[in-house]
Amino acid sequence: MARILGYTHPACLAHDTGMGHPESADRLGAVLEGVHEAFPDLEWIEAPRATRGQLLRVHDDRLLASVLTPPPGGHLHLDPDTLLSPGSPEAALRAAGAGVAATEAVMHGEADAAFCAVRPPGHHATGDTAMGFCLFNNIAVAAAHALERFGLGRVAIADFDVHHGNGTQAIFEHDPRVLYLSSHQSGIFPDSGAGNERGVGNIVNLPLPPGSGRQAFRHAWSRQLLPALDAFAPQLLLVSAGFDGDRRDPLAQLGLEPADFAWLTGELARLAARHAQGRMVSMLEGGYHLQALREGAVAHVSSLLAGAPSGGNGEP
Numbered sequence: 380m381a382r383i384l385g386y387t388h389p390a391c392l393a394h395d396t397g398m399g400h401p402e403s404a405d406r407l408g409a410v411l412e413g414v415h416e417a418f419p420d421l422e423w424i425e426a427p428r429a430t431r432g433q434l435l436r437v438h439d440d441r442l443l444a445s446v447l448t449p450p451p452g453g454h455l456h457l458d459p460d461t462l463l464s465p466g467s468p469e470a471a472l473r474a475a476g477a478g479v480a481a482t483e484a485v486m487h488g489e490a491d492a493a494f495c496a497v498r499p500p501g502h503h504a505t506g507d508t509a510m511g512f513c514l515f516n517n518i519a520v521a522a523a524h525a526l527e528r529f530g531l532g533r534v535a536i537a538d539f540d541v542h543h544g545n546g547t548q549a550i551f552e553h554d555p556r557v558l559y560l561s562s563h564q565s566g567i568f569p570d571s572g573a574g575n576e577r578g579v580g581n582i583v584n585l586p587l588p589p590g591s592g593r594q595a596f597r598h599a600w601s602r603q604l605l606p607a608l609d610a611f612a613p614q615l616l617l618v619s620a621g622f623d624g625d626r627r628d629p630l631a632q633l634g635l636e637p638a639d640f641a642w643l644t645g646e647l648a649r650l651a652a653r654h655a656q657g658r659m660v661s662m663l664e665g666g667y668h669l670q671a672l673r674e675g676a677v678a679h680v681s682s683l684l685a686g687a688p689s690g691g692n693g694e695p
């Protein structure tokens with residue numbers, strides 16, 4: 380069994396997106412309840428706030444000011460999908476801080492891997508723009524911390540959320556120290572992530588048409604994304620863990636099942652064990668069907684706990 384820490388904070392439940400918004404506090408509630416029930420012995424740590432300096436490594440001053448200023452009228456729309464409530468600044472600081480603290484823990488050997496159960500999600504936020512339900516780019520803040528604080532030269536981000544992490548790509552597309560790998564459904568928000576978007580050779584996008592299904596997803600990772608990750612030999616593996624590829628998700632049509640998230644997490648753990656002393660930090664991104672999200676997160680944590688699998692290519 381790998382040593383896994385969970386990071387979360389009650390403030391993440393107080394980011395209020397209003398009635399009927401798919402990115403609700405109930406999502407995080409479902410993840411926490413499912414993981415607590417399945418793994419009662421998992422150790423949880425209260426996420427600290429990200430500092431201004433940690434955020435400014437990837438975001439500009441204006442974005443910090445707009446996210447961290449409580450909205451005067453109670454709610455403020457930054458775009459049609461992305462809004463601020465009175466609890467949002469603290470939630471955003473704790474969500475980004477979770478990844479920083481988790482990175483510290485795995486780099487100091489206090490844990491093999493960590494799962495950050497936080498919201499708002501992050502991978503759509505660019506250096507200067509909050510969008511797609513995301514305020515700060517939590518995974519990018521964690522990656523920048525690993526680069527700057529620990530002087531790493533090779534940090535990989537594997538993103539299996541069903542949407543393309545346009546923000547993460549934009550932040551690192553000129554930085555060869557970071558490899559960004561993404562599978563995502565083509566033709567949906569944010570409509571980026573084409574295969575020919577390669578950054579400085581450090582971006583690998585694998586768009587999948589709607590309805591691709593389990594086999595195509597596993598082939599994409601087995602044949603293209605995992606070999607690229609293996610060749611990069613990361614010193615730390617970060618994971619943008621979105622569970623909206625599940626066949627039940629209302630925002631996408633990729634056709635996956637929780638077993639696919641368990642499989643991919645196991646493969647990622649194998650490569651982390653090979654190159655990075657097992658060091659993995661996973662951060663919750665999307666997933667909008669509550670039961671599917673809960674099952675996906677439990678499957679993911681189950682594979683983190685199991686650590687590197689031995690043998691087999693795990694065809695579904």
Ligand SMILES: [Zn+2]
Pocket residue numbers: 540541542621623664665666
């Ligand atoms: Zn998503």
